[in-house]
Amino acid sequence: AQKVTQAQTEISVVEKEDVTLDCVYETRDTTYYLFWYKQPPSGELVFLIRRNSFDEQNEISGRYSWNFQKSTSSFNFTITASQVVDSAVYFCALSDGYSSASKIIFGSGTRLSIRP
Amino acid sequence: DVKVTQSSRYLVKRTGEKVFLECVQDMDHENMFWYRQDPGLGLRLIYFSYDVKMKEKGDIPEGYSVSREKKERFSLILESASTNQTSMYLCASSQFTPDKAVTLWGQGTNEKLFFGSGTQLSVL
Numbered sequence: 001a002q003k004v005t006q007a008q009t010e011i012s013v014v015e016k017e018d019v020t021l022d023c024v025y026e027t028r029d030t031t032y033y034l035f036w037y038k039q040p041p042s043g044e045l046v047f048l049i050r051r052n053s054f055d056e057q058n059e060i061s062g063r064y065s066w067n068f069q070k071s072t073s074s075f076n077f078t079i080t081a082s083q084v085v086d087s088a089v090y091f092c093a094l095s096d097g098y099s100s101a102s103k104i105i106f107g108s109g110t111r112l113s114i115r116p
Numbered sequence: 117d118v119k120v121t122q123s124s125r126y127l128v129k130r131t132g133e134k135v136f137l138e139c140v141q142d143m144d145h146e147n148m149f150w151y152r153q154d155p156g157l158g159l160r161l162i163y164f165s166y167d168v169k170m171k172e173k174g175d176i177p178e179g180y181s182v183s184r185e186k187k188e189r190f191s192l193i194l195e196s197a198s199t200n201q202t203s204m205y206l207c208a209s210s211q212f213t214p215d216k217a218v219t220l221w222g223q224g225t226n227e228k229l230f231f232g233s234g235t236q237l238s239v240l
Contacts, residue, residue, distance in 0.1 A: 009156070035228070045206070047228035091158060102212075103174060104149065104229060108158035 002027045004094050004107035012113040013082055021077045021110045023092030029053075034068065034075045035093040035104070045091070051075065082114045119143075122207050122232040129239050135194040137235050139207030147210045148190035149229065150174075150182065152203040159206065165190055166212070197239045207232040 003026040013019045025034065036048040049059065051068050059066045063080045079086050089111045095104040123138040141148065147166050151159040151174075161174030163182040171182050179201060183191040190209075194201055208229040 006158075037229070044233050045208075045229070045231040047230075050228060103161055103164065103172075104210075105161060105175070106151070106159040108156060 002029075002032075002094050002096065002103065002105045004092050004105055006090075006092055006107035006110050008110045009108070010111045010113070012115060014115050015084055016081050018078060018080050019082050019112065021079075021090050021092075021112065023075045023077065023107060025073050025075065025092070025094045027094060027096065029096040031096065033095045035095070036066065036075075036077050037091045037093060037106075039089040039091065039109070041088070048077075079112075082112075084114045084116055087112060087114045120207055120209050120230050120232040122205075122235050124235050125233065127235055127237045129194075129197050129237065131198060131239060133194075133197050133239075135197050135237065135239075137192040137194075137205055137207075137237070139190045139192070139209075139232055140188050141190075141209040141230070142188065143209065143211070143230070144187065145209040145211045145230075146187070147212055148184065149208040149210075150180075150190065150192045151206045151208065152176070153206055153234070154203050162192065197237075199239050201237065202239045203237060205235045205237055 005024045008022055032053045034051045037045045038048055039045045049066055056068050065078045067076045089109045091109045092107045093104050095102050120141045129135050149164040150162045153159050160176050162176055162180050163171055163174050165171045165184040168184055168187050181193045208231045210229045
């Protein structure tokens with residue numbers, strides 16, 4: 001069975017600090033995909049990144065970076081020099097890659113608060 | 117821009133009522149999903165559909181059914197609403213994309229989910 005665990009329920013940091021959101025996943029599949037989504041206070045979820053299980057290269061996009069490690073089944077998300085606009089709930093998600101009939105399973109989310 | 121529209125932002129129903137939640141997407145996506153979001157539990161998958169008239173159970177299908185008669189529309193039905201179905205309901209759509217970087221045999225992924233703005237359902 002697939003499972004995504006985000007152990008950090010809430011994180012609060014001061015603006016400009018770096019912060020890492022943890023994501024640990026479980027799957028028996030060899031081909032799978034991992035995602036991160038952001039849910040700002042407005043409520044609508046926004047896609048941030050997708051990574052397939054064969055690509056362990058870290059990815060950087062501006063202040064955001066993602067660290068994928070198959071050995072520890074983790075897909076962590078780091079925000080560098082955090083800003084108040086980064087305050088949101090962040091979700092990690094997992095999908096197997098066999099067919100179009102693929103579930104996408106979400107973790108319970110981490111609420112990130114950036115204090116000015 | 118892809119648009120996923122949920123018919124109601126807020127809905128109040130009574131226990132035992134039959135409830136229909138409607139979702140429409142305008143990008144010809146094959147896949148559509150219904151999730152419910154509850155504090156501390158994240159998003160939990162109720163049902164999804166990968167084609168017209170095709171449906172698959174998610175992790176918490178009990179008490180729900182779905183209908184997909186047209187590609188653009190995916191309806192969630194609460195046959196007899198109960199108070200424990202009070203929740204935020206989120207609809208999403210996506211396009212399945214074969215991923216040649218992974219395999220030659222058509223494996224792939226739902227590229228990314230596009231979400232509606234949600235329906236907050238209260239069952240009294």
